[in-house]
Amino acid sequence: MEERPFRVLIVDDEPELTEALADVLELKGIEVATADNGAQALERLRSEPFDCVLMDIMMPGMNGVETLRRAREIVPGIIVILMTAYTVDDLMEEAEREGAFSILTKPIDIPSFVTFLDEFRQRSPVLIVDDDIESCTTLHRELTERGVRAVLVQDVVDGMTALAEQQHETVILNLPMDESTLRAVMALRKLDAQVALILMNQCTQLKHEFRHDHNRRTIMTVGKPFDVDHILELLDEIRKEKASTHLIPGRL
Amino acid sequence: MSGRKQKRWASRIGTRLFIGFSLIYGVFLFANGVEFLLRRNMVESYWRQQMAGERLTSLINEIDALTVELYRIGEDLRAGVGQGDHLMVAQLARSIQERFQRTGQLVESDAQMKAALARSQELFGQWSQSLIGSANWDTIRKNREAFRASFEQIRRHAAARRQSQWLGIERLSLYTDRVMMVMALSSLILIMLLGVHITRSIQRRIEALQRVVKELETGVYKPGSVELYGDEFDAVSTAFDRMARTLNERQQQLDRAVKQLEDVNNHLETLVEERTRKLLAAQEELRRKERLSMLGTLAGSIGHELRNPLTVIAASAYFLANRLNNGDAKIQRHLKMITHQITASNRIISNLLDFTRDKQPQRETSNLNSLVREALDRSSIPRHVSLSLALAPGSLDVHVDPEQIIQVLVNLISNAVQAMPHGGDLRIETFAKNDSRGVAVIDNGRGIRPEDAPKIFQPLFTTKQKGIGLGLAVSKKIVESNGGRIWFESTPGQGTRFFVAFAVNPSDSQPGGDTPSMEANSDGGATVSRPHCGR
Numbered sequence: 026m027e028e029r030p031f032r033v034l035i036v037d038d039e040p041e042l043t044e045a046l047a048d049v050l051e052l053k054g055i056e057v058a059t060a061d062n063g064a065q066a067l068e069r070l071r072s073e074p075f076d077c078v079l080m081d082i083m084m085p086g087m088n089g090v091e092t093l094r095r096a097r098e099i100v101p102g103i104i105v106i107l108m109t110a111y112t113v114d115d116l117m118e119e120a121e122r123e124g125a126f127s128i129l130t131k132p133i134d135i136p137s138f139v140t141f142l143d144e145f146r147q148r149s150p151v152l153i154v155d156d157d158i159e160s161c162t163t164l165h166r167e168l169t170e171r172g173v174r175a176v177l178v179q180d181v182v183d184g185m186t187a188l189a190e191q192q193h194e195t196v197i198l199n200l201p202m203d204e205s206t207l208r209a210v211m212a213l214r215k216l217d218a219q220v221a222l223i224l225m226n227q228c229t230q231l232k233h234e235f236r237h238d239h240n241r242r243t244i245m246t247v248g249k250p251f252d253v254d255h256i257l258e259l260l261d262e263i264r265k266e267k268a269s270t271h272l273i274p275g276r277l
Numbered sequence: 278m279s280g281r282k283q284k285r286w287a288s289r290i291g292t293r294l295f296i297g298f299s300l301i302y303g304v305f306l307f308a309n310g311v312e313f314l315l316r317r318n319m320v321e322s323y324w325r326q327q328m329a330g331e332r333l334t335s336l337i338n339e340i341d342a343l344t345v346e347l348y349r350i351g352e353d354l355r356a357g358v359g360q361g362d363h364l365m366v367a368q369l370a371r372s373i374q375e376r377f378q379r380t381g382q383l384v385e386s387d388a389q390m391k392a393a394l395a396r397s398q399e400l401f402g403q404w405s406q407s408l409i410g411s412a413n414w415d416t417i418r419k420n421r422e423a424f425r426a427s428f429e430q431i432r433r434h435a436a437a438r439r440q441s442q443w444l445g446i447e448r449l450s451l452y453t454d455r456v457m458m459v460m461a462l463s464s465l466i467l468i469m470l471l472g473v474h475i476t477r478s479i480q481r482r483i484e485a486l487q488r489v490v491k492e493l494e495t496g497v498y499k500p501g502s503v504e505l506y507g508d509e510f511d512a513v514s515t516a517f518d519r520m521a522r523t524l525n526e527r528q529q530q531l532d533r534a535v536k537q538l539e540d541v542n543n544h545l546e547t548l549v550e551e552r553t554r555k556l557l558a559a560q561e562e563l564r565r566k567e568r569l570s571m572l573g574t575l576a577g578s579i580g581h582e583l584r585n586p587l588t589v590i591a592a593s594a595y596f597l598a599n600r601l602n603n604g605d606a607k608i609q610r611h612l613k614m615i616t617h618q619i620t621a622s623n624r625i626i627s628n629l630l631d632f633t634r635d636k637q638p639q640r641e642t643s644n645l646n647s648l649v650r651e652a653l654d655r656s657s658i659p660r661h662v663s664l665s666l667a668l669a670p671g672s673l674d675v676h677v678d679p680e681q682i683i684q685v686l687v688n689l690i691s692n693a694v695q696a697m698p699h700g701g702d703l704r705i706e707t708f709a710k711n712d713s714r715g716v717a718v719i720d721n722g723r724g725i726r727p728e729d730a731p732k733i734f735q736p737l738f739t740t741k742q743k744g745i746g747l748g749l750a751v752s753k754k755i756v757e758s759n760g761g762r763i764w765f766e767s768t769p770g771q772g773t774r775f776f777v778a779f780a781v782n783p784s785d786s787q788p789g790g791d792t793p794s795m796e797a798n799s800d801g802g803a804t805v806s807r808p809h810c811g812r
Contacts, residue, residue: 039585045592052599110584112634132587132623135595 029074031146032056036066036080036092037108046079049135053143063087063095070099076149076174077142082109082116082128090120097124102173102257104145104264108133126265148194150174151260154184154209155199155225164197167253173260181209188216195263197256199225221263225251297471301464308460312453319449323442329383330439336380337432343373344401344428348421351408363409370405377401390438393431400424482510489517493524500525569736573633580626587626591619624691628747631684631755632736638678638759645673645707645714652686653705661700669707675714675779677759682777685752685763689718689775692748695741696722696773715761715778725767733765752777 033055035043043059050057058073060066062084070078078096082089093105104126109117117128129138151168153175155161161177168175176193178184184196196213200206206224213220347369354362377398384390404420485504492498500522503514598612646668658664675682693703697720704719725733725740732738734753739746756763756777767773 039589042585042589042592045589045596048596049592049599052596108588110588111581112630112636114636131584132591132619135591139595 030056031142032058032073032075032077033142034058034060034066034069034075034078034080036060036063036078036084036089038062038081038084042081049139050142053139055142055146063089063092066092067095067099070096070103074172075100075103076172077126077145078103078105080105080107082107082113082120083111088116090116090123090125093120093125094123100172101254102168102171102260104261124261126261145264148192149264150176150191150193152184152187152193152196153177153199154179154181154196156180156201157199160199164199164251164253164256168256171253171257173257181205181212184209185212185216188213188220192217193220195221195223195260197223197225223256223259293475297475301467301471304467305460305464308457308464312456312460315456316449316453320446323446323449326442327439327446330435330442333380333383333435334439336376336383337428337435340373340376340380341428341432343369343376344424347373347405347408351417354411355414363411366405366409370401370409373401373405374398387438390431390434393427393434397424397427397431400427478506478508479510482506482508482514486510486513486517489514489521493521496528498525570633573629576629577633580629583622583626587619587622590615594619625747627684628688628751631751632747635758636681638681638755640676640678640759642674643677643679643682645675645716648677648679648682649686649705649707649716651679652683652690655683656687656690656694658690658703659694659700662694662697662703663701665702665704667704667706669709671709673707673709673714675761675781677761677779678755681755681759685755685777686716686718688748688752689777693718693720693722693773693775696720696724698722701772710778712781713778714781715776717774717776719772719774721772724769724771724773725765726769730767734763 033050035046035050035057036059037043037046038061040059040061043061047057047059058069058075060069063080064087066078066080069075078093080089080092084092087095089107089109093107096103096105105124106127106129107117107120107125108129108131110131120128151173153161153165153168155164155177156179158179161179165175165177176187178187181200184198187193188196198206198209198213200209210222210224213222347366350366350369354366377394381391381394381398384394400420400423404417404424407417407420489498489503498521500518503518503521505511505514594612594615598609598616601608601612649666649668653664653666690703690705697703701721702719704717706717706719708715708717729738729740734749735746736750737746738750753763759779761777761779763775763777765773765775
């Protein structure tokens, strides 16, 4: 599978700000595109793939929240980080409801943000471990279409190899309900204690087994046939939890 | 009780009047009786004499008439005419003699009269004998003349005696009239005296009552001071006295009521004064707040506007710092200074904006120890300040907006660090008391001067060279809107302890209450001069 670069879209009506931030992100090898307003940003989102949008809330014309809503319609799996110089509670609350990944107060903490993006870039691809080639390609396709990067492996051993090579925030396991799954989960956890696991079956035994998971890392289950939107919601949750150690939400 | 007294009072005045009048009436009756007796005896005796006198007179007149008849018969006999004879003369003389006898019986008590009568009877005897004996005329005539003279004497005597009887009756009636007059007069005088006495005694009592009334009017009357004389008016006096007592009591009650009213009035006045003072203070506070709010709005918009350029500067500085990685150490130092100053500027702006806006805290159960750690993560502690933590074990959960309280703690930590420019010990403690959980941020810096203590939480008050004095004002506002208290203890030259505490039961802590703010002030003021313990 071809690997496209990690891309960020910066939207702000202040050109010097977008320029300065773009330069900073490019330092870390992140591809950056900029837009001066919401409409322009949506146009770019329609034509190019992006992993993350960093956008001002208060913009002339379409504001950040409106743009966010439309952006999520175009690319449901994209993370949108909003920033604001003003304290606009109603807009901020609306943005949170609309699924803003985080709201940062200007001046944003540049080092933290860069670290977050860097880590997110590396960890964000979802590792799909599936022994059913058909279902796993479907899931992979569905996620990619929604702007979520995903890596696909066919069995647990490959999955463990992939996890060892590169950190993944989330692993989606679609395995039969037997002892092997349980062992797979144990093994993955051993490899990366922080990894979040999404199990594609309603195995109550597993649930019971991991109820006393003291690491408090997410183990989630989704039923079959899977609902991609639900998986996206879970991913959002996992990402936010992870990100909160780096990004201080903009609360004034 | 009062009814019986009134009855006694009525019976007594009745008795007095009855005795008075019966006395007068008795005297009057007695006088009448005496008069009656006097009259009866005297009149009877006089009357008897009068009757006797009358009979005497008529007998004398009869004798007179009979003697005239006898004389006429005698004359006829002498002349030999008429039918008279000596028998007739003798009969006539006998009846005259008989009348003399009866007359003599009448005048038994009068010796002079009896002697005169006896003499006259004798002369008549001589005259009648001479007439019967047919003596010579001259003798007869002489005898008759003698008799007539003596008889005339008797007639005169009888007339005089009658006269004297009439005079006696007249004298008697005059006397009784005088007696009656005296009686009537004395009765009148007695009645008048009695009337005067009664009038005077009544008047005296009325005057006494008038005095009482006058004393009552002027309010100098002392209950029980009315004189009692043991008469009917005592009841009135007692009634007056009772009335006076009642009036006195009423007056006292009235006085007490007036006093109470005055007290209430005074109290009200002080209340009104106090309220007015409070109102003025509130107005002043309002004006101050309005001024602050205007300034705040202005400062807020400036602050907001500054955030965009700060972002650009921060990004540029970061960019330069990364690009000039191998560059001059001086350049790196300056880029760090820029970043540092951006952080400082941003804190000023944040405080300003926090102060100017009321953000409802989004309270959730938060662990104070975690909040402290988070606040420390976000604070930069210089090398010359040594940090020590004393986090209490156990549940330190409080119901607060974690972000806001972290902000407060960052603020307090920043203040503590700034209070120790030449280094010192920063100590952060968390504590759990019965009903509250709290944090103490303790430094051993320069401390707060007692005169600054009351103003420490006021906005725009600062002792620092830099800074606009909003940090603690914002902290107080935030803590109180989260239902907590903030206060401090300080000893100049030795250090300061700032405390933030929250009630455990979230329902107990209402945001924005007045009480915590007053407590914060008074606690700060009260403890600031206290010697610092434990350091």
